[in-house]
Amino acid sequence: MGLAPVAYVLWNRIMRYSPTSPRWPNRDRFVLSAGHASMLLYSMLHLTGYDLPLSEIEKFRQIGSKCPGHPEYNITPGVETTTGPLGQGIANSVGMAITERWLAAHFNQGNDKIVDYRVYSICSDGDMMEGISHEAAALAGHLKLSNLTWLYDSNHISLDGPTTLAYSDDVESRFKGYHWNVLTVDDANNLQAVDDAIRAAQSETERPTLIIVHSHIGYGSPNKQDKSAAHGEPLGVEEVKLAKRFYGWPEDAQFLIPKEAGDHMHEAVARGKKAEDEWNARYEAWAKKNPALAAQWDGIMNGKLPEGWDKDVPTFAADAKGIATREAGYKVMNSIAKNVPWLVGGSADLESSNKTKIDGDSSFEAGNYGGRVLRFGVREMGMGGILNGIAASGLRAFGGTFMVFSDYMRGAVRLACIMELPVTYVWTHDSIAVGEDGPTHEPVEHIMSLRLIPHMRVIRPADANETAVAWKLAMESTKHPTALALTRQAVPTFDRTKYASAEGVRKGAYVFADEQGTPDVILIGTGSELQLAVEAQEKLAAEGIKARVVSMPCWDLFDGQSAEYKESVLPTAVRARVAVEAGTPIGWERYVGLEGRVVGQKQFGASGPAKEVFKHFGFTVENVVAHAKDSIAVVKAGKK
Numbered sequence: 333m334g335l336a337p338v339a340y341v342l343w344n345r346i347m348r349y350s351p352t353s354p355r356w357p358n359r360d361r362f363v364l365s366a367g368h369a370s371m372l373l374y375s376m377l378h379l380t381g382y383d384l385p386l387s388e389i390e391k392f393r394q395i396g397s398k399c400p401g402h403p404e405y406n407i408t409p410g411v412e413t414t415t416g417p418l419g420q421g422i423a424n425s426v427g428m429a430i431t432e433r434w435l436a437a438h439f440n441q442g443n444d445k446i447v448d449y450r451v452y453s454i455c456s457d458g459d460m461m462e463g464i465s466h467e468a469a470a471l472a473g474h475l476k477l478s479n480l481t482w483l484y485d486s487n488h489i490s491l492d493g494p495t496t497l498a499y500s501d502d503v504e505s506r507f508k509g510y511h512w513n514v515l516t517v518d519d520a521n522n523l524q525a526v527d528d529a530i531r532a533a534q535s536e537t538e539r540p541t542l543i544i545v546h547s548h549i550g551y552g553s554p555n556k557q558d559k560s561a562a563h564g565e566p567l568g569v570e571e572v573k574l575a576k577r578f579y580g581w582p583e584d585a586q587f588l589i590p591k592e593a594g595d596h597m598h599e600a601v602a603r604g605k606k607a608e609d610e611w612n613a614r615y616e617a618w619a620k621k622n623p624a625l626a627a628q629w630d631g632i633m634n635g636k637l638p639e640g641w642d643k644d645v646p647t648f649a650a651d652a653k654g655i656a657t658r659e660a661g662y663k664v665m666n667s668i669a670k671n672v673p674w675l676v677g678g679s680a681d682l683e684s685s686n687k688t689k690i691d692g693d694s695s696f697e698a699g700n701y702g703g704r705v706l707r708f709g710v711r712e713m714g715m716g717g718i719l720n721g722i723a724a725s726g727l728r729a730f731g732g733t734f735m736v737f738s739d740y741m742r743g744a745v746r747l748a749c750i751m752e753l754p755v756t757y758v759w760t761h762d763s764i765a766v767g768e769d770g771p772t773h774e775p776v777e778h779i780m781s782l783r784l785i786p787h788m789r790v791i792r793p794a795d796a797n798e799t800a801v802a803w804k805l806a807m808e809s810t811k812h813p814t815a816l817a818l819t820r821q822a823v824p825t826f827d828r829t830k831y832a833s834a835e836g837v838r839k840g841a842y843v844f845a846d847e848q849g850t851p852d853v854i855l856i857g858t859g860s861e862l863q864l865a866v867e868a869q870e871k872l873a874a875e876g877i878k879a880r881v882v883s884m885p886c887w888d889l890f891d892g893q894s895a896e897y898k899e900s901v902l903p904t905a906v907r908a909r910v911a912v913e914a915g916t917p918i919g920w921e922r923y924v925g926l927e928g929r930v931v932g933q934k935q936f937g938a939s940g941p942a943k944e945v946f947k948h949f950g951f952t953v954e955n956v957v958a959h960a961k962d963s964i965a966v967v968k969a970g971k972k
């Protein structure tokens with residue numbers, strides 16, 4: 333209620349969008365970062381003629397409604413991103429603004445411009461309090477994203493009461509410190525003042541703009557206005573009547589849209605069609621002149637990869653010393669980036685560690701918005717939210733940091749999964765083999781906990797060739813975020829004439845090395861620990877014990893295989909099993925069963941040379957062999 337006038341101005345006077353063509357590429361983007369105010373957005377979408385009938389609004393927050401409690405990407409036409417976890421939406425908006433700048437730099441040719449949209453977000457006190465807003469805003473200011481405008485609903489109320497309970501930031505100074513253009517509207521109901529401020533933001537060419545809008549939560553509700561009660565609970569039947577009386581509205585009418593109001597708002601359809609038609613004509617002329625660019629544009633907008641995108645992906649020769657999978661990842665990523673001009677990405681200040689540099693390309697920065705190397709600074713949370721905004725805008729995006737700091741990104745990662753965005757996370761230093769940096773930098777529970785998130789595809793390749801397939805899968809994905817768990821340390825590049833093809837990664841798990849006949853035990857390895865399983869197999873063979881080695885880089889993919897395939901890899905009859913992974917053992921029972929054993933990492937790691945740390949915690953061939961024998965004995969004895 334408090335922000336309705338701001339929404340009115342934005343949707344009627346400012347934004348370019350086409351309700352009958354919600355995905356028109358050059359539309360302005362709107363992000364309701366304060367997702368709990370979803371009805372504000374649904375109302376606008378309905379009134380302006382999106383395919384969101386009143387019947388959906390009447391089913392607000394009910395299963396199957398296109399109007400869920402918080403706006404959800406892919407469910408409601410016109411919703412650009414899923415919001416609700418405060419702060420995430422505004423971080424997404426920075427990613428959208430980055431994308432617009434990149435697309436403009438890449439596709440606009442002199443005066444032939446096909447990209448010139450703007451990004452608007454409504455955010456709230458809660459958004460401002462969240463740490464991610466600091467990271468995202470600082471980067472937006474640094475990058476001089478003048479195509480970005482945030483309208484900050486400063487109503488001094490949050491859920492628990494007045495914001496003075498815990499919040500006294502001088503927001504104006506804060507944003508000026510980030511090099512933003514900061515404007516103030518004293519009264520949200522002053523349409524002209526709102527209009528003027530947004531137009532001032534549009535003419536700003538150097539800085540993003542924050543418009544601080546002073547408003548009253550529950551405006552018009554005589555007993556709840558300016559109270560947190562207006563935030564956290566429905567007004568109630570009587571108070572709704574009183575509010576309607578305040579607005580001069582029929583008190584008993586429900587879902588009433590007076591004809592003149594409906595008609596007025598519906599003008600957005602014709603306005604949008606006109607804008608879209610004009611753009612289409614511009615696009616056609618541009619595409620004729622620039623066919624190669626037009627093909628790229630088509631790929632981006634339709635989520636397709638260019639012909640031959642993977643033709644330069646290397647095959648790595650067998651090498652006992654091998655290379656770290658982060659290093660292999662760097663080579664593979666670059667071989668793909670060469671052929672996919674819209675693959676963009678970078679790291680949160682760990683480029684040399686994560687090996688995320690796109691060679692021969694420049695940094696995306698003010699004055700060089702065509703660069704593909706994204707520099708997030710030490711801002712993992714912000715990076716997560718920004719990557720979602722980029723992916724939702726069509727570019728293929730990746731971001732890197734140490735695996736242990738995936739925790740910092742997790743809120744955004746979860747949203748990427750809910751939105752089914754094909755973001756790629758390059759999380760290196762994926763185990764206690766980080767070594768000297770010690771337990772603060774050594775992931776233990778991370779890989780397993782990431783596997784828990786629905787839609788997340790965690791791939792932990794064992795060598796350079798598995799890494800190549802993992803990157804290909806990440807690129808081929810249209811619906812899953814992909815987490816690449818990569819090693820800091822070198823791992824052998826296996827001889828694929830002796831062992832199975834790395835293409836097995838596509839199935840999530842595959843028989844890597846086998847013995848004749850039914851195996852006595854199955855050794856399952858992931859990532860850097862596969863080599864322990866391989867060596868253990870040799871030792872066991874010398875003692876007459878037949879072990880099968882299974883490489884299992886991706887649980888999610890394996891779970892999606894047919895029952896026959898799964899049985900062919902992990903035959904039910906073979907109950908003696910050992911899983912080896914330098915991460916928490918919790919969860920591996922799923923594949924090894926109660927008679928199986930896990931060589932895992934139950935506790936935090938330690939600071940020391942990587943090899944010593946590994947040995948110290950039992951990641952040795954001898955220990956794998958001992959666990960294999962134990963499991964065989966347990967199965968034989970019929971006890972668990």
Ligand SMILES: Cc1ncc(C[n+]2csc(CCOP(=O)(O)OP(=O)(O)O)c2C)c(N)n1
Nearest residue numbers: 368416417418456457458459489490491563
């Ligand atoms: C990350 C996160 N933490 C907590 C919440 C729960 N929550 C929803 S709204 C809200 C209060 C927000 O107040 P404000 O942003 O000022 O919104 P307003 O009261 O103006 O609607 C909270 C804590 C949330 N949605 N996201």
